[in-house]
């Protein structure tokens with residue numbers, strides 16, 4: 511028998527893979543990360559980190575934070591615009607190429623080995639070993655963590671993609687004058703409740719804005735028209751004179767669109783199994799993204815760490831299976847994501863009401879900020895609904911019906927002009 515290449519192989523060096531590798535290597539486990547790209551690599555992503563992620567990352571990430579956000583400028587159907595500010599930071603904006611290279615470097619410093627340009631194409635198990643095939647090589651280990659994102663081959667090979675509904679998001683980097691941008695460096699722009707189940711955002715970075723829209727993949731054909739409308743609204747709100755009918759690039763005299771790409775956001779909608787035998791999945795590979803916001807980096811970090819913990823306990827004989835991983839993901843992450851899904855339905859059913867509620871009600875705005883900061887959780891939201899909390903399941907079921915009716919109505923616009 512050939513010697514093992516590592517005790518644990520991690521496929522993918524995004525936040526889930528790098529945090530899993532960091533934790534395992536820090537505990538003295540031999541870990542090998544197989545990554546298909548050369549690092550640093552571009553990743554289609556807003557790069558927004560909510561404040562609640564900071565205590566979850568076991569080292570300082572200040573050097574890759576480009577801006578710190580205190581203000582959100584909300585709009586609904588590009589009107590009803592207002593800004594809300596928090597004295598405490600709500601979120602941080604990063605470039606994923608820098609963030610991911612930084613996290614991977616920390617894993618390497620902790621002792622993990624990395625092989626880039628290794629595109630994993632197959633996995634098989636023989637006599638208690640996992641054999642991972644890439645184009646041209648084979649690698650062997652005792653355990654395998656699939657952390658290779660939305661199109662995970664590990665999750666597909668092991669039947670771990672149940673109950674995942676596809677979301678989609680488009681995103682572009684709009685390069686602009688840093689001096690001009692500095693005025694907006696503490697503000698994110700958010701148009702919500704216009705596109706059912708999705709929203710538009712603009713995040714300020716050092717020398718550009720990341721602008722994007724996302725929502726259910728079933729409405730993907732309408733997304734580009736929403737993106738263009740949101741972009742125009744955003745530029746108008748920056749008081750830049752734009753001609754609505756021209757193409758995006760020509761609408762940006764001193765600005766330059768660097769990329770405009772889409773990528774899936776997988777959303778898990780039920781508890782279930784996140785491991786099979788000696789294999790587990792983390793981050794987007796497991797569909798661990800927030801159905802309300804599309805946030806996935808936080809859940810990638812959390813699940814990567816939980817995956818490492820379960821592998822460590824298994825390798826040290828504390829557990830005789832990786833079942834503890836599925837249990838912890840269900841208990842610590844899925845419980846919260848399922849609450850987020852309910853709030854998503856409620857929001858999509860009554861977006862204007864909630865938009866105005868956050869504008870007019872200081873408690874609602876503070877609760878919003880606390881959720882971003884990790885001082886409150888989605889599960890706490892129902893407690894703020896007074897007497898309605900006793901009817902929560904009913905309210906959620908009713909909202910879901912309204913949300914579905916709205917999505918169906920909008921899908922009819924696919925052949926006509928959308929309502930915005």
Ligand SMILES: Cc1cc2nc3c(=O)[nH]c(=O)nc-3n(C[C@H](O)[C@H](O)[C@H](O)COP(=O)(O)OP(=O)(O)OC[C@H]3O[C@@H](n4cnc5c(N)ncnc54)[C@H](O)[C@@H]3O)c2cc1C
Nearest residue numbers: 522524525526546556557558630658659679793794806807
């Ligand atoms: C447009 C858009 C905007 C978003 N904005 C935000 C945001 O602002 N904040 C937020 O929290 N989340 C955001 N998300 C979600 C976030 O990007 C993901 O949830 C997050 O990247 C998941 O991390 P991960 O480590 O699981 O996977 P990934 O970050 O996708 O990393 C997977 C890694 O695996 C590698 N890989 C893939 N296949 C293979 C293979 N076969 N073999 C070897 N390597 C492989 C890839 O090259 C990649 O490096 C956004 C998503 C999209 C699409």
